[in-house]
Amino acid sequence: MEKKSQKHGNSVVKMRDVAALADVSIATVSRYLNGNLDRMSTETANRVADAIDKLNYVPNSAARQMVKKSSGLVAVIAGNIDDFFSTEMFKGINAMLESKGYVGVLFDSNSDLDREKRLMQIVSNQIFDGAILQPYNAVSVIQDTIKRPMPIVIADREIEQSPWPQIVTNNYEIARQATQYYKDKGFKRVIMITSSLTMAANRRDRYYGIQSVINNIDVLEVSEKSYNHKKVLQQLVTLINGSQEDTLIFALKERWLTEFIPRLFYKGLIDDKHVAVTGFSDTGTAQYIDPKTKLISQDPYLIGADSGEVMVNLLEGKKQEPEKIIVPAKFG
Amino acid sequence: MEKKSQKHGNSVVKMRDVAALADVSIATVSRYLNGNLDRMSTETANRVADAIDKLNYVPNSAARQMVKKSSGLVAVIAGNIDDFFSTEMFKGINAMLESKGYVGVLFDSNSDLDREKRLMQIVSNQIFDGAILQPYNAVSVIQDTIKRPMPIVIADREIEQSPWPQIVTNNYEIARQATQYYKDKGFKRVIMITSSLTMAANRRDRYYGIQSVINNIDVLEVSEKSYNHKKVLQQLVTLINGSQEDTLIFALKERWLTEFIPRLFYKGLIDDKHVAVTGFSDTGTAQYIDPKTKLISQDPYLIGADSGEVMVNLLEGKKQEPEKIIVPAKFG
DNA sequence: CTGTTAGCGCATTCAC
DNA sequence: GTGAATGCGCTAACAG
Numbered sequence: 302m303e304k305k306s307q308k309h310g311n312s313v314v315k316m317r318d319v320a321a322l323a324d325v326s327i328a329t330v331s332r333y334l335n336g337n338l339d340r341m342s343t344e345t346a347n348r349v350a351d352a353i354d355k356l357n358y359v360p361n362s363a364a365r366q367m368v369k370k371s372s373g374l375v376a377v378i379a380g381n382i383d384d385f386f387s388t389e390m391f392k393g394i395n396a397m398l399e400s401k402g403y404v405g406v407l408f409d410s411n412s413d414l415d416r417e418k419r420l421m422q423i424v425s426n427q428i429f430d431g432a433i434l435q436p437y438n439a440v441s442v443i444q445d446t447i448k449r450p451m452p453i454v455i456a457d458r459e460i461e462q463s464p465w466p467q468i469v470t471n472n473y474e475i476a477r478q479a480t481q482y483y484k485d486k487g488f489k490r491v492i493m494i495t496s497s498l499t500m501a502a503n504r505r506d507r508y509y510g511i512q513s514v515i516n517n518i519d520v521l522e523v524s525e526k527s528y529n530h531k532k533v534l535q536q537l538v539t540l541i542n543g544s545q546e547d548t549l550i551f552a553l554k555e556r557w558l559t560e561f562i563p564r565l566f567y568k569g570l571i572d573d574k575h576v577a578v579t580g581f582s583d584t585g586t587a588q589y590i591d592p593k594t595k596l597i598s599q600d601p602y603l604i605g606a607d608s609g610e611v612m613v614n615l616l617e618g619k620k621q622e623p624e625k626i627i628v629p630a631k632f633g
Numbered sequence: 634m635e636k637k638s639q640k641h642g643n644s645v646v647k648m649r650d651v652a653a654l655a656d657v658s659i660a661t662v663s664r665y666l667n668g669n670l671d672r673m674s675t676e677t678a679n680r681v682a683d684a685i686d687k688l689n690y691v692p693n694s695a696a697r698q699m700v701k702k703s704s705g706l707v708a709v710i711a712g713n714i715d716d717f718f719s720t721e722m723f724k725g726i727n728a729m730l731e732s733k734g735y736v737g738v739l740f741d742s743n744s745d746l747d748r749e750k751r752l753m754q755i756v757s758n759q760i761f762d763g764a765i766l767q768p769y770n771a772v773s774v775i776q777d778t779i780k781r782p783m784p785i786v787i788a789d790r791e792i793e794q795s796p797w798p799q800i801v802t803n804n805y806e807i808a809r810q811a812t813q814y815y816k817d818k819g820f821k822r823v824i825m826i827t828s829s830l831t832m833a834a835n836r837r838d839r840y841y842g843i844q845s846v847i848n849n850i851d852v853l854e855v856s857e858k859s860y861n862h863k864k865v866l867q868q869l870v871t872l873i874n875g876s877q878e879d880t881l882i883f884a885l886k887e888r889w890l891t892e893f894i895p896r897l898f899y900k901g902l903i904d905d906k907h908v909a910v911t912g913f914s915d916t917g918t919a920q921y922i923d924p925k926t927k928l929i930s931q932d933p934y935l936i937g938a939d940s941g942e943v944m945v946n947l948l949e950g951k952k953q954e955p956e957k958i959i960v961p962a963k964f965g
Numbered sequence: 966c967t968g969t970t971a972g973c974g975c976a977t978t979c980a981c
Numbered sequence: 982g983t984g985a986a987t988g989c990g991c992t993a994a995c996a997g
Contacts, residue, residue: 315990326968331992340966359781363704363760364990366695368973374759382723382739388714392741404755407714407739409724423736427706428695428760449691530921560921563895589862589892647974658984663976674982696974700989969996974989981984 314356323352334360366428375405375612376429378420380437380458382409385555385584386601387435390456393605394433394612401613403430412525414438421446431616433608436460437501452615456608457601459502459625466615468607468626470599472503475630476510476551479579479597482632483515483549488577490517490546492537494557497522507553507581517546523557534561541565541576552580558587558596566591581630599630646688655684666692698760707737707944708761710752712769712790714741717887717916718933719767722788725937726765726944733945735762744857746770753778763948765940768792769833784947788940789933791834791957798947800939800958802931804835807962808842808883811911811929814964815847815881820909822849822878824869826889829854839885839913849878855889866893873897873908884912890919890928898923913962931962 320327325345332340333349352358366372375398379387395405408424410417414437421443424432431452436443440462447453455467480491491511495504512518519540523533541548550571552558558580565571571578573593582588582596607626614621652659657677664673665681684690698704707730711719727737740756742749746769753775756764763784768775772794779785787799812823823843827836844850851872855865873880882903884890890912897903903910905925914920914928939958946953 317990327991328968328970328993329966332967335992342966345967357780359758361699361990362758363695363698363702364973365992366760367693367699367975367990368992370695370973372695372759376738382714382720383717385715388720388741391714392743395741406708407741409720409727409739411724426691426694427704428698448689556918559891559918563898563922566895567899586888586891590895649974659975660977660984661982664983667976672982677982693974696989697976699974699991700976702989967997969994971992971994973992976987976989978987979985981982 314358315361316358318356319349319352319358322356323348325349363428371430372428373403374429375403375616376408376424376427376432377405378408378410378417378424378432378434378436380410380435381412382407386457386599389583389601390435390605390608393602393607394456394609395605396602397606397609397613401617403613403616405433405609410435410437412437418442418446425449425451431612433612440464452612454608454612454615456604457503459506461502463625464623466611466621466623466626468604468611468628470503470604471627471629472506473510473513475597475632476507477513478510479595479632480511480514480549480551482595483577483579486577488547488549489515490519490544490548491515491551492519492521492540492548493551493553494521494523494537494561494580495553496525504553511551515549519543530560534564537561537565538570541570547575548577550576550578550580552578552582555580555582555584555587558582559590562587563590579632595633597630597632600628604628646690647693648690650688651681651684651690654688655680657681695760703762704760705735706761707735707941707948708740708756708759708764709737710740710742710749710756710764710766710768712742712767713744714739718789718931721915721933722767722937722940725934725939726788726941727937728934729938729941729945733949735945735948737765737941742767742769744769750774750778757781757783763944765944772796784944786940786944786947788936789835791838793834795957796955798943798953798955798958800936800943800960802835802936803959803961804838805842805845807929807964808839809845810842811927811964812843812846812881812883814927815909815911818909820879820881821847822851822876822880823847823883824851824853824872824880825883825885826853826855826869826893826912827885828857836885843883847881851875862892866896869893869897870900870902873902879907880909882908882910882912884910884914887912887914887916887919890914890922894919895922911964927965929962929964932960936960 316327316330320330330349338346377391377394381387391407398405408420410420417437425447433454433456435457440460453465455463455465459467459469562578578594579596583599583601648659648662652662662681665678670678709723709726713719723739730737740752742752749769757779765786765788767789772792785797787795787797791799791801894910910926911928915931915933
């Protein structure tokens with residue numbers, strides 16, 4: 302009485318078929334599959350193995366997960382997967398997770414509050430064992446959205462009053478440090494290039510870090526999604542020429558370095574004496590524009606690895622304070 | 634007899650709790666959850682809704698999936714999530730999937746054959762309804778690895794004798810076309826910069842495309858994972874100066890454009906008359922090095938969207954030939 | 966060492 | 982309109 306019209310995606314052969322062919326009980330097959338070989342004669346183990354092979358049996362994970370209450374899958378909701386930071390962080394997360402038998406899967410919130418919320422909903426409705434977030438939304442929103450109690454780790458984007466562990470960069474400190482370096486060289490003014498996103502914690506901290514050293518800051522906001530390259534370039538030139546002070550161009554994001562600096566450099570506007578450039582650069586690509594440029598590099602991979610480790614601790618029930626781990630960035 | 638030490642990740646409240654509170658049977662709750670409201674008085678529907686809300690009930694997706702044999706999740710195994718192409722393609726996939734009620738999750742094979750295989754295994758052992766692959770492995774490997782019958786779509790990386798639908802770029806044609814443009818302008822020689830990966834289909838097709846127009850090709854292989862920037866730059870300079878012919882530098886990947894070209898450009902080595910530059914560029918960032926440069930741009934988003942659409946067709950049982958869809962790239 | 970059995974939480978006939 | 986009962990495929994005692 303086989304249903305012929307089963308939806309694509311089911312293997313028809315199940316444990317009892319394997320058991321039958323191997324002439325054992327399904328319990329034995331289950332044991333075999335779960336690695337309890339010590340409670341089994343090598344001989345039967347082989348028979349089971351053969352049967353599995355012959356029938357091309359693949360376990361139904363939904364059934365298994367229903368009783369084990371675990372899928373081994375950890376959801377990662379990243380801010381923007383076009384961003385090297387996010388993807389590199391994901392690689393770090395996975396390296397850690399996989400060493401412990403878990404697997405990370407990546408979702409892309411696209412830096413969109415609503416979308417992030419939707420994804421959190423989906424994740425909390427699915428069979429993920431935990432979630433690592435690089436969140437835009439606030440604590441209260443996250444709490445309201447993820448109803449099912451599950452381990453959560455916050456990565457990169459610091460949030461206030463987080464009930465969950467956080468792994469972040471020392472944004473304030475490193476921005477301060479870089480700015481100080483240039484101040485010591487005589488720079489007295491900063492043009493800060495940033496995305497037009499609202500004052501996310503990261504951006505804010507960086508801003509304050511700069512400001513703690515040099516107060517004279519012009520902010521150039523560029524819309525992440527759509528902007529006129531030529532126009533922004535022009536604005537930048539105007540800003541640069543708008544003051545006699547030695548000026549430091551400070552990009553809060555690598556993208557602005559690679560997109561705007563080569564032209565300025567080529568035009569001779571950047572000479573490292575009256576106009577210098579620095580910024581956050583994670584890929585190292587910006588370095589190739591001019592090898593002499595000193596940049597701030599974060600360590601997204603390490604941030605990911607740490608997040609992964611914290612998640613594993615949570616999953617394995619080890620004590621894990623809702624602490625804040627700071628992964629320092631480097632300037633130089 | 635509640636187990637207190639349940640692993641983190643279970644919501645304790647289940648359908649029968651909701652049913653009890655709403656004073657209905659679990660069947661009714663189930664119907665409510667599945668949208669069968671027509672078979673229910675508005676009054677009871679409200680009671681159920683209230684109960685769900687009050688108890689903060691969230692359905693157990695593993696249980697549901699076990700009986701429905703569907704999770705609504707589609708796995709996407711991308712070649713390298715550091716690559717704009719992969720991530721943009723994923724965005725396209727998701728746009729399509731989500732419009733049909735599915736959700737895509739991203740895995741990163743890291744351009745590693747074994748890792749890709751492991752991921753395919755994991756995916757086929759989990760509850761994904763289908764898989765979209767940007768594969769390195771050959772058909773036979775994929776078939777051996779993904780044992781469970783499930784819808785599969787191949788994106789971007791063409792494979793021979795594919796039993797599955799493929800969505801790819803016109804690599805050969807567009808490379809030919811771009812080369813022709815420069816040949817018409819008098820260029821007689823090509824320096825091709827490429828990753829040192831084995832002759833993947835994409836790379837091969839692009840190479841043949843160039844070759845069909847200009848036969849004099851120097852290939853500069855750069856290891857994707859680790860290479861000495863300075864040294865490669867030097868090699869490039871040497872190659873350029875190694876011939877009197879007007880030379881076209883052709884980068885098969887945007888990365889090589891953004892990493893090496895700015896320096897060459899700054900050094901005055903690229904003048905568009907004796908030495909010109911072109912290549913595959915998906916992000917458009919390379920454009921900013923020199924606005925006059927003509928580049929080849931693929932449409933990863935569209936490739937993704939098409940892949941997503943094909944996948945949905947497969948999932949919904951619509952007839953879908955194992956055809957090859959070609960999404961043309963643009964030069965200019 | 967191996968088999969029997971009782972759920973896991975939900976969707977779905979089939980009755981009423 | 983609603984409920985009772987059955988089974989999805991598998992794991993984990995509990996026996997033997």
